[in-house]
Amino acid sequence: MAKRADRFVIIGAGRVGTAVAHLLEKGGETVAAVASRSDESLQKAQRYVKAGLFTLDVVKAAKSGNVILITTPDDLIEDTCLALSSGGALKKGDRVIHMSGALGLDVLSSAEELGAKTACVHPLQTFADVKGAIKRLPGSVFAVTARDEEMSRWADDLVRKLGGEPVPLAEEHKVLYHIGAVVACNLLVALEHAAELAYQEIGMEESKALKALMPLIEGTVENLKRLGTSGALTGPVARGDIGVLRRHLEFLEREERKNLLRVYVALSLYALDLAEANLSRTRSEEMERLLRKYL
Ligand SMILES: NC(=O)c1ccc[n+]([C@@H]2O[C@H](COP(=O)([O-])OP(=O)(O)OC[C@H]3O[C@@H](n4cnc5c(N)ncnc54)[C@H](OP(=O)(O)O)[C@@H]3O)[C@@H](O)[C@H]2O)c1
Known part of the structure; x- marks a missing residue:
């Protein structure tokens, strides 16, 4: 059976989300939708990203793709994932990713319960704005945390698409890893x-x-x-x-x-x-x- 093509959805059009969407499109990937909390952040994102859909409706956005990148502030990742899971936006085989250095995969457990695969892909870098993130994501080391081999390999490929260098990070080492970064x-x-x-x-x-x-x-x-x-x-x-x-x-x-x-x-x-x-x-x-x- 042919593999499903990745259709990326960005939830949280801030510095990292917008830059990732831009770099994915630049690398020939499809960004199906970008969702955010305010019109301002969506309008700003449109300067960098083409995407088929820009919306404040996170569930509608997530339904239009099969790889969901949650790039909201860390404190909102779990609730955002829960909103997608309970809103019927996720299905078996979807991939749900966050990019926080501090959090583990537990914050994505509501997606896992529906059969989605999860990973964390954290760029070990600092981004003060979108332009800086577009410049610095490529060349950065990314810590990759995933549950199984297939997802690790897929996440490593995602990092390479962004021009980064993947390194594996076990979930139990995340706190000390993030303390090092801080x-x-x-x-x-x-x-x-x-x-x-x-x-x-x-x-x-x-x-x-x-x-x-x-x-x-x-x-x-x-x-x-x-x-x-x-x-x-x-x-x-x-x-x-x-x-x-x-x-x-x-x-x-x-x-x-x-x-x-x-x-x-x-x-x-x-x-x-x-x-x-x-x-x-x-x-x-x-x-x-x-x-x-x-x-
Ligand atoms: N910045 C860095 O240096 C850096 C480095 C490595 C990893 N990261 C990670 O990258 C992720 C994103 O960080 P960031 O620096 O890009 O944050 P950011 O610039 O503050 O962007 C967060 C975005 O999420 C949107 N948002 C907030 N609540 C939302 C909700 N309920 N639904 C949908 N969208 C929502 C915000 O929209 P509004 O603007 O409209 O409020 C904002 O555009 C975090 O997990 C962070 O830990 C950041």
């Missing part, structure tokens, strides 16, 4: 904000503080690419400069900058872990004792 991306931004605020305090204009830090940030990313984490680490901990470390810690404590002190100590302990191979045992133990006093 640390590498969102918390890095928060960390740069802490540095930005410190520079504003010493008199730099708001618009100039981050700009001043940017060559340092970019140099660090370059070193990370070339040398990995241990090779890229510089600064007092890497050098074993315990005097500087002590001055920083005493200052933060004296000034009662509790949050920055906590972050500084916790991250310095990770830095020490990286630097240990290049420090004498006595020096690294001395630094660890000092840091732990401020925990």
Whole structure:
């Protein structure tokens, strides 16, 4: 029997959903429908996607295809899937996918109960807008979580169609996987904000503080690419400069900058872990004792 052609439906015309629809069409795939919550997001999506149908009716949209990509905010994926299942939009053999890094397949269980196949396909990337997503989805690593071999292979093919590189991710590892992504991306931004605020305090204009830090940030990313984490680490901990470390810690404590002190100590302990191979045992133990006093 001939295989059914994939007819994609996007539920949630935001940054990721719109960019995925655009890239699928660009790759010759059929996007049968795009559904969203507001006319505004549908109108915006029409600038990037042809699709046969743009609608606020998620059930009607899902009925027009057999591969449903739910790209709503994470908190709405389960309810959206439930609305499709109870609305008669799903049938045996359909594929229902979400793209959240934080959630497992359980949020799609209502579709599985109807005989649909499910997967999560998460791009390990950050997208601030549709244009950025169209540019960065290709070339990104995608974590693929699926229930069986056939669905894994199909999801890997989907990732390749989008220009990405699939890597398998077991469902039980999703939480730690997502924590890794949050640390590498969102918390890095928060960390740069802490540095930005410190520079504003010493008199730099708001618009100039981050700009001043940017060559340092970019140099660090370059070193990370070339040398990995241990090779890229510089600064007092890497050098074993315990005097500087002590001055920083005493200052933060004296000034009662509790949050920055906590972050500084916790991250310095990770830095020490990286630097240990290049420090004498006595020096690294001395630094660890000092840091732990401020925990
Ligand atoms: N952005 C990233 O960096 C990134 C990276 C990796 C994975 N992801 C994942 O990709 C998924 C989508 O994220 P995003 O950043 O694209 O979110 P987003 O830009 O906020 O888009 C979500 C879209 O869903 C629509 N929506 C909300 N409730 C809906 C409902 N009940 N029915 C139908 N549509 C609804 C919204 O419509 P309105 O605009 O009309 O309200 C919006 O267009 C999430 O699972 C997220 O975890 C995002």
